[in-house]
Amino acid sequence: MKRETAARALYRDTKSAKAAPLRIVNEVDRDGNPLLMSNAFIVQEVGSGKVLLERNATSVLPIASITKLMTAMVVLDAKLSLSEPLTITEDDTDKLKFTSSRLIVGTTMTREELIHLALMSSENRAAAALGRNYPGGIEAFIAAMNQKAASLGLVETTFHDSTGLNPHNVSSxxxxARMVTAATHYPLIREFSTDDEEIVDVRGRAQTFRNTNGLVKSPDWQIGLSKTGFINEAGRCLVMQAWLADKPMVIVLLDSVGKFTRVADAQRIKRWIEGAVSHQAQLVGRVPAG
Known part of the structure; x- marks a missing residue:
């Protein structure tokens, strides 16, 4: 059984769908750092690589659907036809977690449409079909995922499927943070992962698919890349590349407790960074000239 951390025990009740968003009265600790409820995280400047915050940043944990960023990169690296129609088959259904999907067996979409749904709304059958239709099939695809991880220097990362449903897909x-930065070099991944919603024809019926990260539609956020993830073994996960205080930052939040925690942690990070910059500007303004 997975060891229950103090944070997980304290906020266990927030796993209920009816739970209210977490509110922490004192948002910073005695060192002035934000109090975050994700069990592992890192906040890093993109340009300099400077780490602003981290906790358990090298702990190897299940990453759930964060996997789909690597899935998209491997598909795009292969330069397969994005307009090629692919059909969802029984092989793409989830026989591990038995999750549901609106992409019923027999649905045909282009490879590009499947990448879109995999990134935006974390469609597992879309990601499964992308891997299955790779040259050499799913085994060759998983090998390519791990080869890509090695090429990026991801020494704590291993993949076993293209969806993230397999809890043996792990990283730190x-x-x-390095994988997110690599993914930002793909314009299609940036576009699709930050789309708010898309109306898609699924076997003659219009279906609205929405982004699993509600922050992408917030006017308070400027997000360049986003991906969420959740399975029981991984907890709630969120990775983003976003502009905070006019600087591109990578935010990685893993094993968050409760439905709202990862978003609440992202908001606390944003307030902390922007508040620190504002405070610094005030101090500079008080320095006498000469």
């Missing part, structure tokens, strides 16, 4: 916050 530090590795994922």
């Amino acid at each position: 916050a530090r590795d994922l």
Whole structure:
């Protein structure tokens, strides 16, 4: 049984769908750092690589659907036809977690549409079909995922499927910061992962698919890349590349407790960074000239 951390015990009740968003009265600790409830995280400047915050950043943890960023990169690296129609088959259904999907067996979409749904709304059958239709099949695809991870220097990262449903897909916050940065070099991944919603024809019926990260539609956020993840073994996960205080930052939040915690932690990080910059500007303004 997975060891229950103090944070997990304290906020266990927030796993209920009816739980209210976490509110922490004192948002910073005695060192002035934000109090975050994710069990592993890293916040890093993109340009300099400077780490602003981290905790358990080298702990190897399940990453759930954060996996789909690597899935998209491997598909795009292969330069397969994005307009090729692919059909969802029984092989793409989830026989591990038995999750549901609106992409019923027999649905045909282009490879590009499947990448879109995998990134935006974390569609597992879309990601499964992308891996299955790779040259050499799913085994060759998983090998390519791990080869890509090695090429990026992700020493704590291993993949066993293209969806993230397999809890043996693992990484660390530090590795994922590097993976997110690599993924930002793909314009299609940036576009699709930050789309708010898309209306898609599924076998003659219009279906609305929405982004699993509600922050992408917030006017308070400027997000360049986003991906969420959740399975029981991984907890709630969120990775983003976002502009905070006019600087591109990578945020990785893993094993968050409760439905709202990862978003609440992201908001606390944003307030902390922007508040620190504002405070510094005030101090500079008080320095006498000469």
